[in-house]
Structures are given as C-alpha cells and as structure tokens.
Amino acid sequence: MSFNEINVIYNQGQPNQVHALKDVSGTIREGEFISIIGPSGCGKSTLLHTLDGLIRPVSGSVSINGRPIESPGGEKAMVFQDFALMPWHTVFQNVAFGLRLAGKNNKDVKDHVMHYIRMVGLDGFEHKYPHQLSGGMKQRVGIARAFAVEPKILLMDEPFSAIDEQTREIMQEEVLKMLQHEKKTVIFITHSIDEAVFLSNRVFLMSVRPGRIIDDLTIDIPYPRTLETKLLPEYQEYKSIIWNHLKGEVTRQYQKGEA
Template structure:
C-alpha cells in the first residue's frame, strides 16, 4: 500500500457524522443466491463514496436497499438516524437506464419528482429549469427523450434527482452508457455540482479510474456474497486541471493499488 492510499478494514467503520449507516446487512435472493453478507458501512455527510468490485458482488443491490427499493434479508439501513423501510424524500436515485417518461418533455421529466410530491406547477418548473441549466441542458426544456442523445438523457435524470433536493444521491453507473469523451465531461460536471450542492453521493461504478478520480472514499466489495474487503481514501488534490489529476502519481498509484486487489476477480 502506497503512502497516498489508506486502507481500512470493515471492522473499523467510520462513525463520524454519518448520514447513512449500513448495519450487519445481508441479502439473499431465494434460497440459493446470497448477494450480500454482513455489510457494515458509514457514509459521512457531504462525501462522494464509490462502491467498486467485480461483477455480481452486490453493488447495485446494496444501493437499492439504501434507496428503499429492495428489502434486506437481515440487518438494517439508517438514513439520518431513521430506519429505511421504503423510498423517502431524503434520497434520490439516478438510474443507469435513465428511467425517463417517454411522453414527457425535459422540463416535465426534471420536475417529475416534485410533481409526485404535490409541489405547485410554477414552483416545480422554476426549480427544474434551474437544475436543467446546472447540468448543461438550457434550451432543451421542451425536447423529448427520443430527441436527445444518451448523454443528454442521463443529464435529465441527474437534474430530476437534484431538483427534489434530497440529502443523498444514489447513482447506479450513471455514465456507463456514454462514450469516453462524454464520460470524462460528466465526471468533471459531477465534481462541480457536488461542490455547489454539498450532497452526499453514493456512486456505483465498474471503472477503477472513475472511482479514484471522483471519490473521497472507495468501498471495495468482495465477490458474491459481497462483503467489505477494504475502504480506500485517495489522497488527491482536485483543485487542478483534470488532465493534471489523471497524470498525478497519487492518482496513478491508487488506480494500480486497487487493480492489484481486484485483478484476481476479473472475468
């Protein structure tokens, strides 16, 4: 382990100022598939934490349990001290497949979460327009999903999640369907938005480079059943040009350290 990386074992979770706590969480599908086993994690307020591991290790399952979209088999999730039993207004989910209303305009889609909460039309559209601009889609408010590129559709999903003003954003591989150029631009935009909004972000990715570039912490999950094998904190200053960050020795050393830990599990 290099000096730029600190690994923390699951037995030593960080309990400082957590907005989300995962306690002794396990998940089974039927009697044969054990997706997660005895996971303990704390997610501090205002951090971006990535879930990283081999395919099938339970990353998305864990994210959906935190979201309240799936029940745990045992254990519990607390958000702001309250046990999760269903989706709630303090959490917003950004889906990998966009999950947009095909009959709704960009504005309608971005405002949809607020519409479900009964926010008056003028108020919800004003807020949605603000976040449409924040994600770089100003001028596209009246377009429909079929008129947008994959990257633009994903930006609509992000605007919708931001508009509901949730404390925790849950992002399930949100950039996996876009090309590398757009993916890097999205990464930079996400860091900028995080500084502006000061949200807690829990981010599922298969990309080691993406996790290191974005994250305050990276949770490494073992192969199924998923357990926390390590928590890594990249020691990288992000107050620089993105290309400088990607050439930084700390960034490169962290990527290599994680790869060494995961390569035995590669397909």
Template sequence: MEAFSIRGVSKVYGGSTPTETLSDIHLTIQDGEFLSILGPSGCGKSTLLEILAGLQLPTSGEVWFGGEKLKGTGIERGVVFQDPSLYPWRTIYKNVELGLEFRGIPKKERREAAQRYLDLVGLRGFEHKYPHHLSGGMKQRAGIARALANSPEVLLMDEPFGAVDHLTRLQLQDDLLKIWEAEKKTVVFVTHDVSEAVFLGDRVVLLSPRPGRINQIFQVSKPRPRKRDDVELLKIQNDIYAAIHDVKSQDSLEFTI
C-alpha cells in the same frame, strides 16, 4: 455527521437454490461524502444501492439513515440509474418536474426548480425538447436534474455513465463533480470502472466477488480539482488492481481501466 450506517447487511435471494448476494456489510457513509462503490459484475453493488434507496430490504442486518432506521423509500434519497428512463411523451422540462408534480408542488415552484437544475446540468435551451432529440449524455444529465429537483439529501447513482461513449463519460464525470461541489450532497456512486471510482470518490469501497463483502476501503485524499494522470491517483488505482488480483476468482477481473 453520519448519512448512512450499514450494520451487518446481508442479502439472500430465495428459490430452490438460494443465492447470497451480499454478506455482512458494515459501513458508515459520512454526510457530504462522495463514496465510490467498486466491484465486479454480480458482486451485489447494485443490490446494496437499492437497499440504501429503500427499494429492497436486507435479509439480515439493518441500515440507519440520518439517525433513524431505514424503513423504505423517501424523497430525501434521489436515485439515478444507468438508464435515465425518461418518458418519451414528456418534454425534458416536464420529465424533470415529474416528481414535484406527483407531490403536488405548485406550478411556479416546479418551474423554478426544474429550470434551476436544467441550468445546473447544462441543459438550458433544451427544456422543450423531447428525449429522442437528446444524446445519451444529455439524457443522463436530464435524469440527474430530475433526481436533484426533489432536493434530496443523498444522490444514489448506479453506474449512471455506463451506457455512454468514453469521451462523454469523462465529461459527465467532470460535470458531476461540479454539481456535487455546488450542491454539497452525499453521493454514493456504483461503478466497475477503477479509474472512475478513484477520480470521483473521497473513498473507494472495493467489494469481493459474490457474495459481496468489503474487501478493502481506499482513501483518496487528493484535493479537487484533480487530474486523471495525477501520480497519486494512479498509485491508488494500482493498489486497487493489486487487491483485485489477490482475489483468486475470474469474476474479480471484470473491471475496466
């Protein structure tokens, strides 16, 4: 079953010198799939994610979600950005239940949902702490819990681990896969890290430098749990780097290993 059907999506930002960020994107994302979107800085991958979230409209083309044309934001799509943007005056528990509070969900249901997802992301015992008491990785876990508390069908993640140190990033990758396997959500994960894209994804969509076009799609059929030094995964990484270097642009080299 399809989660998203992206049909000829392009995005042009106006002004005196219009800039085309995305060009003619055609892509189907399956229900329950973990899809990695990989590309150099400025290729439009975050713009594409925001279009899927309903935060931006495409200049041309259309997106279908769950069999209906996408028309705006909705609680069925949770979004996690690089900056979790937790409210500093609210406890972690109060941050996680925020969306439920806005929707008028009864207090008992809010409490149960918040606690469930705080437990799931490993933050039991930190419910009544404030954001400044938490490390960067813990704040990001809280941001994921807040997105999940609204029971979205899809989790849209825009370089969520880009601001943490390398070891924390690896741990968060492992944690995210455990959450994904427990929740069976569709995940669309934007990154510029090749190894992260391959380790996490069922497929990796490689975008070209701006304007972003689909350069190639790589299938990652290795069963989970995976090991980062697995020969099959390393081969896919090498194939992706070969595709990157085939694009004769300096911007195309802005990836991390």
C-alpha cells in the same frame, strides 16, 4: 448514513437461493462521495438498492441519523444507468416529475426545474423529448431530475456506463462542479477504476459473491479535480491498488467457477 451486518438472500429457502450480500457494514459521512467497486456479480447494485430501501435485507439494518430506512424516497434520489426517462414527457416534464408528485405549485416547479436544467447545460432543450437527445444529454436529464427533488443523498447506479468515453469524462467533471454548489452525499456504483479514483473521497472495495466490503480506500487527492488530476503519480497509485484488488477477486471467481 450507516449500515450494519446487512445480509441479502434472493429466493431464500429455494434450490436457486443466492446469498448476494453477507454481513456488509459501513458508515458514510455527510457530504462524502463514496464509490463502490468490485467484480461483476458481487452485489454492488444490490447494496445500492438496499441502501435506498428498494430491497429489504433478511438481516441487518440501514439508517440515516439513527432513523431506519424502510422505503425509497424522502432524503434520497436514484440516478439509473439506463436514463429511466419517460419518453412521452419533455425534458422539463421529466425533471419536474418528482416535484409534481410532491404537490409543488406550478410557479415553484417552473423556477426550480429551470434552475437545474440550466445547471446541467440543457437550457433551450426543455421542450425536447428523450428521442431527440443524445445519450449524454439524456443522462443530464436524469441527473437534473434527481437534484431537483433536493435529496440529501444521491444514489447513482453506473450512471455513465451507457455513454461514450469522451462524454463520460466531461460528465465526471461536471458532476463534481455541481456538487461543489449543491452539497450532497453521493453513493456511486461503477466498474471503472478511473472513475472511482477521480470522483471519490473513499472507495469501498467488494469481494466476490456473497458480496462483502473488504477494504475502504481513502482517495487523498484534494478537490477541485480536473482531467489534469489524472496525470498525478498518486492518482496512478490509487488506480493500481484498486486494479490489484479486482484482479485478485476475479481470479477467485475463476477458481470458484463463477466467472
């Protein structure tokens, strides 16, 4: 995937116009895990939604293997921070939703859905409804639903922000284990420095609004990573680099009166 000179302006030409993204460019190689981190309001989610095709930039381009991205779907799937499950559907029905839309037959759907339900550790919960699940379990359903449509690219918008810290750390490890078996390209939005370092091959560091990618940090720590990885001195060094970046950008926000 590549994106070049993206500009996104909300309410263009109106008194309340907001220049959300300015001349944003980057390249994401197949199989990479990319995290995007920056101060609040810098346009992280706007960038993710633009890469998905949900938002059309006023200028610039997004493409996969040279083909322009103009709408969601196809080779991409989104995992949302608020789970986005249908409360009237069971776990099985939620995971199967995208496959049903694609017109898959019942046998293929059943085998496929149960494979991913087992993969996220929810075997035995397939007939439960979202209100019967914990926050972590709901997010597992959202991840299984995204994997089930077999996208090449997973777009994850702060998927662990609504769950407790202990569950969050477990989910980080489990996602990495899943990705070892299911080779995907992942673009991941987070506010967590720890999460960005633990999961990523590279981290895009964004500026205050209008958002720009002002650094591209390679996390040179081999996979597989475990919670013990967080004790490595180089791990702490990467966290310090990102923290210093965020501290500088938040200071700029205060100076501009936008924080």
